[in-house]
Amino acid sequence: MTHYLNIVITMSLVLSCSGSAIPMWEFLSxxxxxxxxYxxxxxxxxxxxxxxxxxxxxxCKRDLLVYGVDKLERMTDLHLDAMDPYQRGANDIIWDSMMxxxxxxxSKKQESTPSPIREPTGPYEKNPLFDDDNSNDYTQNQAASSSIPSFA
Structure with missing residues (x-):
């Protein structure tokens, strides 16, 4: 009875282990x-x-496919790794790289929505948290922290 139980447990563990349907791109040839x-x-x-x-x-198809194949054959392995088709924006990456x-x-790529990244347009302002010109910040912070009572 325990022999059958061990077989059932082993088989259920083996069957529960399944591989991913998406191959790991870097390990493909x-x-x-x-x-x-392509x-x-x-x-x-x-x-x-x-x-x-x-x-x-x-x-159009013949010209673009011939151009794309030629470009694809000249790409390095590192460039092929960067063109992982399972990543976000892969269609644009593949098109841009091969064309x-x-x-x-x-003429293919048209920006449908504006980019969420905004470039600064005016002069840069100093950030008081990070761009302080005081060279004595460390000693001032140490003095201030030593005056805070400890509750531990």
Whole structure:
């Protein structure tokens, strides 16, 4: 009876351990990464060429795919690692990396919402918490902290 119980417990533990459906990008081979990136890029090219009115769809697809494959083959392994398709914004990263330097690279990306990061526009003001010019801050803080009674 205990033998069967041990088998059931062991089998339930083995079955409860399952791998992730998303592979760890860094551990894939160069060929696997390039294949996955190319398939994602081909989908982007297809949708881009459907909306592009500058050229025929077939010519657009052929030109962009040839350019993208050439660019992909010349990328370093570090660059391929940085193009992880499972990260946020991966479609833009893949498109920008593979279309860098192409004459139509700037026409796909359109900013739909303004960036939440704001650049300072005026002169910088001093922050009294961090930009104090007093060189005696440490000694002043030590003197002030020694006058605080301890409650411990």
């Amino acid at each position: 160069r060929g696997e990464k390039m294949s996955h990136l 398939s994602m890029f081909a989908k982007q090219v297809s949708s881009y060429c459907k909306t592009n009115i500058d050229a025929s769809a077939a010519k 860098e330097g192409h004459r139509s690279s700037s």
